[in-house]
Amino acid sequence: MSKAVSALGGVSHKGFVEVSEAGLQGMITVRGDLSSAKMKKAVKAATGTAVPEARRIVIAGDKAAAWMSPDELLILVPYTEAVATVAALEEALAGEHHIVADVSDARAMFRIKGAKASQALLKLCPVDFETLAEGEIRRTRAAQVAAALWKSAEDEFSLVSFRSAAGYVFGALEVSARTGSEPFPA
Amino acid sequence: MLTLECPYCGVKAEETELQAGGEAHLKRFGPGSSDDEFEGYLFLRKNPKGVHFERWRHAYGCGKWFLAARCTATLEVFGTYSAQTKEPPADLQAKIKAKRPDWEGYK
Known part of the structure; x- marks a missing residue:
């Protein structure tokens, strides 16, 4: 690579x-229903934080979840973990309408x-x-x-x-x- | 400077953070409509001096479209509300009516 x-x-x-x-900073855009149970679980697994309230960012060590719009989050993780985090989010949100995109670059x-x-x-x-x-x-x-x-x-x-x-x-x-x-x- | 509060994210955004989208509450006339109706939908706008309902997009913020009621003469903002509405909220209409007794309604 x-x-x-x-x-x-x-x-x-x-x-x-x-x-x-x-x-370099790993950044992942997540869109979907921010109030759903699956989303809460997926974000918890990805960053260790809760889904942020409107206009808030929750930071946990080198990871964070930020509220971008009523249906969009920005997940911050170390650059090298971005690809794996995208895969984990995709899996966790399967079956529900969602978009997960690695936007680090x-x-x-x-x-x-x-x-x-x-x-x-x-x-x-x-x-x-x-x-x-x-x-x-x-x-x-x-x-x-x-x-x-x-x-x-x-x-x-x-x-x-x-x-x-x-x-x-x-x-x-x-x-x-x-x-x-x-x-x-x- | 015009300052509008985005009803989706609650930011009091000033004009340069927003994108104007023209008159709100237009009724669309598409295929099958008469030429007059289509012309009206496409070109004819109220352009009032006074109370005006507009579409705005929080372009540099959350990216959502919302609606605003303001006065084009004084720039007074009466309120902003969700774009997922067929007509201005009743309480907003009452508020405008109280401030501008000779206002004839949004239609």
Whole structure:
């Protein structure tokens, strides 16, 4: 098998916050009836978490389940486990209407680290970061392309976008994070 | 800036996160309809100054279509509701009627 590489090879930039491409990340799109018992079992087996409530992401170690829309979840697992997880989800959801797709290589993931991480993002996304709840995933736009972001740790945001737009997103983040350009410097 | 609350995910999304879909509650006229009916369905829109029902898609968010009632003159938003409805919810219609007594209804 060919060697997998992430969209930008882990490039990073340090401004008033550090923005970096996070490297390979297993991502699986699951569509179906999120309230069904089979779905709950399948997600539990895949990530060890419950099916997230609307607009929430539940993280368990290096795995997570995120709510994308009323009938769609994004499952995050380590890159090397994605193929096996897809097979397990397919098996667990058999007999019920569902779509499971490995989208790891169709997406790019970024991390925005630093005490003012939200200030770099609020220049790009029409999101009120003051009211963004703990454990909330927000699908929005980053400048001109679709993105989803959540607070992945203290002083750290994670952002996913389409891989084809990775260069654009990183460029926008890099400009947005330049030293001295914070909207609220104090 | 227009801010609409998506009834599916609850996000208060501003205009640039949404995609406009034109007038809501159109009755489709397809094969077998008269030329006049088809023309009306395809081209003729109300374009009112005042209360207007519209289709919107939460394009950068959950991706779902929903419906919104707003005033085209003041940009006041009366409410948003699911697209799986044949007509605006009764409580929303009552609310609009209370605010705009001379409103003639959505039809």
